[in-house]
Amino acid sequence: MEFIPSLQDIPELSKDLLKSAVFYAKDNAPRKTYIVLASFCGAAFLGYIWVKQKWKYWERKGVPGPTPSFKDIGNTRSTFRDHGTQLGKDYPMDAVGIYIFGVTPALVIRDPVIWKEVCVKKFHNFTTSGRSSANYMFGKVSPDFLTVAEGPKWKRLRSTIAPFFSGNNLKDICLIINDLFDYFDDKFFPKDELTSMDAKEFASNFSLRAILASGFAINPKENEELADDLYKHASILFEIDGKQAMKTMMLPKWLRFKLNVTSYPHSTDVFFRNVISDIIENGKKTGKKNLISLMAEKIIDDSEELTAAKGMTKGEILAQALIFQFAGQDTTATVLSFFLFALSHQPELQEEIRELVAQTDLSYDGLKKVKFLDACIKETQRYFTFLFFLREADEDCEIAGVKVDKGSSILFLPKSVHRSADYYPNPDVFDPHRFDNNESNTLQDDYWFGFGIGPRACPAVRWAFVAIKIFIANVLIKYDVLPGEDAPGMDEVNARFRGTKVTTDKPMPIRFRKRA
Numbered sequence: 077m078e079f080i081p082s083l084q085d086i087p088e089l090s091k092d093l094l095k096s097a098v099f100y101a102k103d104n105a106p107r108k109t110y111i112v113l114a115s116f117c118g119a120a121f122l123g124y125i126w127v128k129q130k131w132k133y134w135e136r137k138g139v140p141g142p143t144p145s146f147k148d149i150g151n152t153r154s155t156f157r158d159h160g161t162q163l164g165k166d167y168p169m170d171a172v173g174i175y176i177f178g179v180t181p182a183l184v185i186r187d188p189v190i191w192k193e194v195c196v197k198k199f200h201n202f203t204t205s206g207r208s209s210a211n212y213m214f215g216k217v218s219p220d221f222l223t224v225a226e227g228p229k230w231k232r233l234r235s236t237i238a239p240f241f242s243g244n245n246l247k248d249i250c251l252i253i254n255d256l257f258d259y260f261d262d263k264f265f266p267k268d269e270l271t272s273m274d275a276k277e278f279a280s281n282f283s284l285r286a287i288l289a290s291g292f293a294i295n296p297k298e299n300e301e302l303a304d305d306l307y308k309h310a311s312i313l314f315e316i317d318g319k320q321a322m323k324t325m326m327l328p329k330w331l332r333f334k335l336n337v338t339s340y341p342h343s344t345d346v347f348f349r350n351v352i353s354d355i356i357e358n359g360k361k362t363g364k365k366n367l368i369s370l371m372a373e374k375i376i377d378d379s380e381e382l383t384a385a386k387g388m389t390k391g392e393i394l395a396q397a398l399i400f401q402f403a404g405q406d407t408t409a410t411v412l413s414f415f416l417f418a419l420s421h422q423p424e425l426q427e428e429i430r431e432l433v434a435q436t437d438l439s440y441d442g443l444k445k446v447k448f449l450d451a452c453i454k455e456t457q458r459y460f461t462f463l464f465f466l467r468e469a470d471e472d473c474e475i476a477g478v479k480v481d482k483g484s485s486i487l488f489l490p491k492s493v494h495r496s497a498d499y500y501p502n503p504d505v506f507d508p509h510r511f512d513n514n515e516s517n518t519l520q521d522d523y524w525f526g527f528g529i530g531p532r533a534c535p536a537v538r539w540a541f542v543a544i545k546i547f548i549a550n551v552l553i554k555y556d557v558l559p560g561e562d563a564p565g566m567d568e569v570n571a572r573f574r575g576t577k578v579t580t581d582k583p584m585p586i587r588f589r590k591r592a
């Protein structure tokens with residue numbers, strides 16, 4: 077996940093710097109005052125010239141695109157705010173040049189065929205989703221994240237975790253998540269149908285516990301306090317303050333790693349490190365199979381990090397455990413919350429799913445037959461698109477007729493495909509049946525990008541489908557889902573990033589009515 081700074085951050089940071097300069101100056105002799113202020117103004121002027129030069133990149137290449145500004149952090153906020161909708165209207169060509177996260181040039185690609193080419197055929201030249209400073213805001217564990225790792229190390233990490241998402245393992249995971257539902261029902265469902273709850277918060281409580289129970293072998297029923305603390309600390313990670321994150325990113329990487337500077341409180345860092353070590357130790361004792369024990373099957377020495385074909389270092393295990401929470405909790409909760417919200421507006425859709433679920437049991441094989449639920453998940457991710465994709469060029473190359481330099485980024489905003497009549501008839505209508513006979517095609521679908529495509533696509537796609545299907549099936553057996561108090565219409569809600577968390581521009585309240 078990329079970090080998107082908020083509008084206030086840049087002016088706030090400059091204000092902070094200026095304030096420090098003035099305070100320093102006040103405490104010192106007048107001559108020093110002038111020297112400090114003159115140095116500040118000189119540095120600011122040089123910075124300004126440097127940024128302005130950087131913002132000439134696309135103009136020099138003759139690639140069209142909007143004018144960047146400081147307020148927009150290049151073109152970051154305006155592009156991501158509406159997932160490139162306005163950009164597409166203003167610049168309807170195949171390739172548009174913008175600047176993201178300040179001065180990084182990014183070529184926005186609109187054609188899904190070209191994007192697929194970047195991710196699959198040209199993967200050898202686009203092996204990462206970027207090497208920006210934001211990737212390292214988790215401190216010294218950051219380079220070990222699967223999302224950040226590169227080359228043979230990335231391959232080793234990815235192949236080590238792959239068996240966890242196999243069909244056989246998913247069967248056990250189904251049992252675990254089904255079991256979790258009863259506990260969740262007691263603890264988190266409202267006691268009456270008048271109580272409105274926020275769909276995202278409700279779904280996040282579930283997704284965190286589903287990952288804990290199925291991935292880390294921590295049963296939230298038996299470890300309530302730990303699960304609650306994890307939720308609290310995970311929320312801190314998702315609420316990372318933009319100002320703090322940018323300050324952290326300004327420090328050179330080597331210094332950040334040496335001092336283990338993170339964008340979130342040290343206590344949260346220590347909490348996660350301790351919990352993961354305990355899980356590894358506990359897994360060894362009980363012999364219970366889970367994601368952590370799978371990674372801990374072959375622990376290698378730090379010196380083997382670049383040469384080993386199998387296994388993980390202790391640091392890498394900790395990093396994956398963190399990134400699974402980070403990459404998995406909010407994404408799963410986001411899809412689930414949009415799905416629940418859509419259901420609350422469509423009682424007839426609830427009835428249709430209920431009838432199909434009634435014909436089977438909720439095992440892995442049973443739910444596999446309810447393909448319509450897969451179609452609903454795909455439609456949810458199409459209608460409420462919230463993700464975007466980035467790749468960084470490892471070498472100079474040509475994409476969509478544009479010469480792309482090593483180090484520049486390619487950006488794909490799938491909403492431009494998901495909500496386009498060129499690919500989906502009546503794109504603004506929520507209709508899961510549009511995926512009839514194409515329900516299970518997730519990583520290969522030409523025009524659907526819920527989990528990405530190519531070797532860097534989400535490794536947990538099958539887990540996510542299983543978890544969401546089990547949860548929704550259980551909910552609909554027991555409850556009617558209703559719109560909450562003052563709920564907006566489905567077409568009034570848009571996804572937004574706030575820090576690293578996906579939120580919506582309007583809240584999505586829902587209610588539950590127990591079925592007889």
Ligand code: HEM
Nearest residue numbers: 222223400403404407408411527528529532533534536540
């Ligand atoms: C509905 C839930 C989820 C959605 C929508 C989602 C979506 C994505 C997307 C779009 C990507 C990037 C693909 C690309 O750049 O082409 C990704 C990567 C990734 N996801 Fe997920 N994800 C979900 C759940 C999970 C879960 C539960 C986990 C972990 C247990 C997870 C772990 C990862 C990891 C580690 C990567 C990086 C893979 C790599 O770089 O090799 N995701 N995910």
